[in-house]
Amino acid sequence: MIFFSHLLQGRQHIQPNAKPLYVNNINSQRLHDCFRTIYRQDDLTLMHSDIFMGQRSTQRACLDLDVDLAPLFSIVSSIDLQHIHLSGKHFFTLLEAAPETDLSLLTHLNLSYNWLFDLGVASLCQSLVAAGSTIVHLELAYNTVSDTGAAHIAQSLAALPRLSSLNLSGNAIRESGSIHLAEAIGGNLLNPTLTRFHLSVGGISAPLNMLSVDLSHNECRELGAMRWAELISIHPTLQFLALAHCEIAVNHNEAFLALAYSASNSSSLAVLDLRENFGEWNNERWRMDYARGPPTEEVVAVLQRDLSEGEYDSSEVKKGIFIRRRHR
Helix, strand or coil: CEEECCCCCCCCCCCCCCCCCCCCCHHHCCCCHHHHHHHCCCCCCCCHHHHCCCCCHHHCCCCCCCCCCHHHHCCCCEEEECCCCCEHHHHHHHHHHHHHCCCCCCCEEECCCCECHHHHHHHHHHHHHHCCCCCCEEECCCCCCCHHHHHHHHHHHCCCCCCCEEECCCCCCCHHHHHHHHHHHHHHHHCCCCCHHHHHHHCCCCCCCCCEEECCCCCCHHHHHHHHHHHHCCCCCCCEEECCCCCCECCCCHHHHHHHHHHHHCCCCCEEECCCCEEEEECCCCEEEEEEECCCHHHHHHHHHHCCCCCCCHHHHCCCEEECCCCC
């Protein structure tokens, strides 16, 4: 694995953290493996704040804009390039070289915490498609990706047949981007009335073999969440979905409940993370603090009544997380 980071000088003392509720280990998607390796702290979960003490540019490494990434992308199987100010320009060069670049080795790519924005994401996706990439896992968290970038990703998914885990957490994806992604992954599952003729001429694909999607810390809201609820109840392979802190229960509870019920009905979904999605009034400023809290007592009571006993841990449901303990 290629790992570039700004190593901490005068490392702060790290206290043991509480055991996480789950670890998304699909396709080796463990965000802190490199940090553990650097500091030999296998018994701790290290966070970004433990490694990067500040966000000022003087405290972070930068990759020059004229660096050509194409040779690197063609010789390794796993690349981790976080916190180095990668921008769209790096991937314009990669796109130009893509038709002649062999990316057959590359399976895992983590470009989180950079400055790709929508144009960089579009260039990256076009490069992977043009090169016939067989990438398995892609992370683009915290890159200021909006609905436009999400649409570019959605349009590329069918042309990346081995891609099975996608992390887009911490971006600016709203309702339309969320819907684009759900519909691309669901294909004709979300359009059951289409005939074979429509499928053949309209470009609507069969459902993708996606295993894991992380959209936490975006703005999918109720409308985007409802599309995911439709999908997870019928998708044959999706095992992990994170919509934590996505404002899906600010105006009403229907989308949150629909997701919970769909997860219960799913034949494949093992983890559904819906934490921090309920708004609370701030009486001091008379405004809504969006997506800051767990499900209300009323919602928890409804779920405990409707969900099969023993299917999920009640203490986790109260936090808004659904980890399958047993099927119905």
